[in-house]
Amino acid sequence: MRTANGKGETHHTSQQHAVAWLRRAIVEGELRPGAHIQQDEIAERIGVSLIPAREALKVLEGEGQVTYIPRRGYFVSELLIEDLVEVNMLRELLEDRAARAAVEFFDDDALDRLEQAAEECSRASTSGDVAAQLAANRRFHFGIFEAGSGPHMMRLIRLLWESTEAYRAIYYNVEAERHAADDAHARILEAARARDTERLVAELDAHRDHALRSLVQILSRPTD
Known part of the structure; x- marks a missing residue:
């Protein structure tokens, strides 16, 4: 063709x-x-x-x-806890830096886009549409990271996200975790609107760490 x-x-x-x-x-x-x-x-x-x-x-x-x-x-690829832990460590290094650089670039339009992505994520969470929630979740987080980051930083962040998307899908298959993510997004958005750098980084870290702990528990369960 x-x-x-x-x-x-x-x-x-x-x-x-x-x-x-x-x-x-x-x-x-x-x-x-x-x-x-x-x-x-x-x-x-x-x-x-x-x-x-x-x-x-x-x-x-x-x-x-x-x-x-x-x-x-x-x-x-097999889903291995040690791989997830290593990737999360690398994500923390890059994403904290990206978030700190982003704050000064948060204008009203950028913040409105973050809010829209958070709302789309919440609607998908309520309906149980994991694929839609994954897409909206990515728009939300990347709306923060891309604000003040150059192409090389974003290339590395994207690579780390792609390598763990299957883990993220497992996390969002748990209803309680979908709602926990919505709550975390609300706190992250509030920190972004306040242009509070330290709070923004702390909320992103807490969100990532909670997901990691939950996934470790899920992946540690014996399979039939």
Whole structure:
């Protein structure tokens, strides 16, 4: 298939579509941790050729969501507590710095966008729409981080978020945790509106730490 803009753009669009499909399938549990990903079957299900499907898997490998084993292929990455703890430590370093840099750039429009994202997250929480809540949650947090951060900082933050999106989906599958996140967002937004840097950083840290503790408990439970 070729668009008016040429074959290259169509190929790129197919790859983006494959990346989005795979991310969603992992987050929603359609592709479970440890599952072997058959490239030809996945390409057929997504509706793309093998090449963009393979390139999409390489993107997810770079994010840590899938693992490539020579002569065996791609597998959905296992959810390991030690990986989550390490990523959270790195997130704290980068996100605290990004939040501190953001405060002076919070104008009314930026704060209104944060409030809108928080409201969308809350509506998704109430309806139990985990995919929608994940998307709104990302808009909320990135609305803070992007305010005062350059492209290199944001590239690293995005990479860390992508590598833990499957963990985040598990967290939001618990109703009590969905509501806990809504409460945390309200406190974070209040600190942002007050332009209170120390409070903003403290609320973001508390939100992240609570999610980590909850996920450690969930992942530590014995499976059938």
